Amino acid sequence: MKLFRPDLLPGLLSAIGFLLLWKAVSLFFLPTFLPSPAELLARVVAIFSNPSAYLIISKTLQRVCAGLILSMIIGSAMGLVMGLRRSVGSFFDSWIMVLLTFPAISWAFLSVLWFGLSEVAPIFTVVLIVFPYVTINIWEGTKALDKELSEMAKVFRAQRLLRLRKVLIPQLMPYFFSSLRISFALSWKIALVSEAFGAGLGVGKELTYWFQSSRADMMLAWGTSFMVLMVLIDALILRPWETRVFSWRQIAST
Amino acid sequence: MSTQAVVIEGLSKKFPSPSGFGEFAVIDALSLQISRGSFASIVGPSGCGKSTLLNIIAGIETYDSGEVRILTHDGGQSGPRISYVFQSPRLLNWLTVEDNIKFALEAHNIGRVGWDQQVKKYLEMVGLAGQARNFPLKLSGGMQQRVAIARALAIEPDILLMDEPFSHLDEITARKMRVDLMRILERAGPTILFVTHSLREAVFLSEEVYMMSVKPARIFKHLRVDIPRPREPEDPRLFDLEKDLIKEFFAMLEQDQQ
Numbered sequence: 076m077k078l079f080r081p082d083l084l085p086g087l088l089s090a091i092g093f094l095l096l097w098k099a100v101s102l103f104f105l106p107t108f109l110p111s112p113a114e115l116l117a118r119v120v121a122i123f124s125n126p127s128a129y130l131i132i133s134k135t136l137q138r139v140c141a142g143l144i145l146s147m148i149i150g151s152a153m154g155l156v157m158g159l160r161r162s163v164g165s166f167f168d169s170w171i172m173v174l175l176t177f178p179a180i181s182w183a184f185l186s187v188l189w190f191g192l193s194e195v196a197p198i199f200t201v202v203l204i205v206f207p208y209v210t211i212n213i214w215e216g217t218k219a220l221d222k223e224l225s226e227m228a229k230v231f232r233a234q235r236l237l238r239l240r241k242v243l244i245p246q247l248m249p250y251f252f253s254s255l256r257i258s259f260a261l262s263w264k265i266a267l268v269s270e271a272f273g274a275g276l277g278v279g280k281e282l283t284y285w286f287q288s289s290r291a292d293m294m295l296a297w298g299t300s301f302m303v304l305m306v307l308i309d310a311l312i313l314r315p316w317e318t319r320v321f322s323w324r325q326i327a328s329t
Numbered sequence: 330m331s332t333q334a335v336v337i338e339g340l341s342k343k344f345p346s347p348s349g350f351g352e353f354a355v356i357d358a359l360s361l362q363i364s365r366g367s368f369a370s371i372v373g374p375s376g377c378g379k380s381t382l383l384n385i386i387a388g389i390e391t392y393d394s395g396e397v398r399i400l401t402h403d404g405g406q407s408g409p410r411i412s413y414v415f416q417s418p419r420l421l422n423w424l425t426v427e428d429n430i431k432f433a434l435e436a437h438n439i440g441r442v443g444w445d446q447q448v449k450k451y452l453e454m455v456g457l458a459g460q461a462r463n464f465p466l467k468l469s470g471g472m473q474q475r476v477a478i479a480r481a482l483a484i485e486p487d488i489l490l491m492d493e494p495f496s497h498l499d500e501i502t503a504r505k506m507r508v509d510l511m512r513i514l515e516r517a518g519p520t521i522l523f524v525t526h527s528l529r530e531a532v533f534l535s536e537e538v539y540m541m542s543v544k545p546a547r548i549f550k551h552l553r554v555d556i557p558r559p560r561e562p563e564d565p566r567l568f569d570l571e572k573d574l575i576k577e578f579f580a581m582l583e584q585d586q587q
Contacts, residue, residue, distance in 0.1 A: 215400055229418040230387045230411060231484070233436035245423040323423045323464040 142201025148210020158217020216250030373541030
């Protein structure tokens with residue numbers, strides 16, 4: 076392995092430049108208003124030296140996962156049925172459009188009114204905002220299904236379940252994964268907003284607490300910590316899963 | 330060779346005409362019989378309705394009148410088993426080669442017990458025994474089409490329909506595939522209805538050649554190719570047959586125009 080990789084140089088320069096600029100600007104402000112990179116790092120370390128941080132993060136993570144999984148299941152199932160049955164598609168078309176255009180912030184408030192300070196509120200908010208995107212994406216995918224393969228399956232007398240498992244769903248996997256990555260990014264942002272309004276314990280609640288104490292440094296520290304965690308989940312779980320599912324795509328190098 | 334595998338009588342099929350007014354007949358009063366275990370070809374120019382005919386036999390296209398009967402090996406105890414090799418391989422690229430074949434076996438409710446043996450037998454027959462665990466996209470176009478042939482043979486069909494299966498391959502690969510197909514048939518021996526626009530391909534491969542006229546598609550010539558197999562692609566008798574048939578085809582065209 077070569078130690079010097081010229082292709083990595085622009086990325087490296089951009090990161091160093093960003094840190095230097097940040098440091099320079101932070102010199103003009105109080106650390107609680109805009110901390111320097113080193114100060115921010117110290118806050119992050121402080122957060123994680125307190126055991127309650129892990130409880131807070133795991134609470135939020137649970138809500139993100141519950142909302143994401145429910146959205147993926149509901150959205151995929153609806154998109155699939157809407158695509159395979161044209162009548163169902165035109166029936167739900169306007170429903171999905173209404174959900175997509177309804178202001179996201181209203182759901183966050185409404186779910187607190189409807190469900191109070193319960194676990195249901197943030198999950199409900201995430202699902203209502205995220206699943207319509209999944210539905211639309213999978214529905215689009217069904218429009219690109221290969222008719223020749225469906226014809227092949229029909230000639231070989233493949234039953235409905237077999238066709239679904241081996242012919243239709245695999246063709247929708249690219250749409251499933253693009254929905255999953257977008258939904259994941261959306262879910263955790265929405266979950267935090269929703270926690271800020273409702274939930275008893277969570278990263279969103281921490282953010283409101285530190286906001287009320289005018290502590291920008293702590294807000295940034297919580298924000299970056301959670302962001303790093305989300306990036307790690309994406310890189311260590313979602314991407315490898317996607318690569319595995321699409322391993323058949325690697326065309327021979329000959 | 331007296332038992333029939335496919336009997337088609339007075340088959341007609343109309344499509345709405347492209348101008349928007351009325352209909353035109355794609356297939357008109359077409360009749361043919363294919364005996365069990367024989368290799369029959371249908372030759373005709375592009376757009377003469379050959380593929381439509383195959384799709385009708387395969388049951389994925391409707392027809393307006395006439396009769397299509399596929400006689401099963403067990404005298405109609407079960408539905409007929411129909412296999413199809415298309416112009417393109419139409420494999421499920423996300424499944425391995427062996428799982429592609431198992432897809433056809435599962436679709437036909439063939440007992441799981443025999444799957445591995447069946448897969449092995451037919452992959453060996455098409456010369457791809459070593460590729461069972463590979464994904465289709467790692468194979469060349471010719472190899473993919475061999476997998477499609479193995480898939481079609483594996484269900485041991487009452488009739489194997491082939492729609493210009495070598496037309497997407499380069500000529501050298503196609504030539505090898507034709508010779509290989511001959512060799513495979515010595516072992517598997519299904520009933521085949523092969524559609525092509527190439528007279529040379531038809532006379533080389535078939536025992537029976539049906540020539541089709543254009544719009545409406547009708548059988549205007551039925552010919553038996555009595556040259557014993559295995560045949561050489563360069564056999565002068567095949568060239569002579571091809572020349573005669575081409576002459577006849579153009580004579581028919583001129584007659585039609587008068």
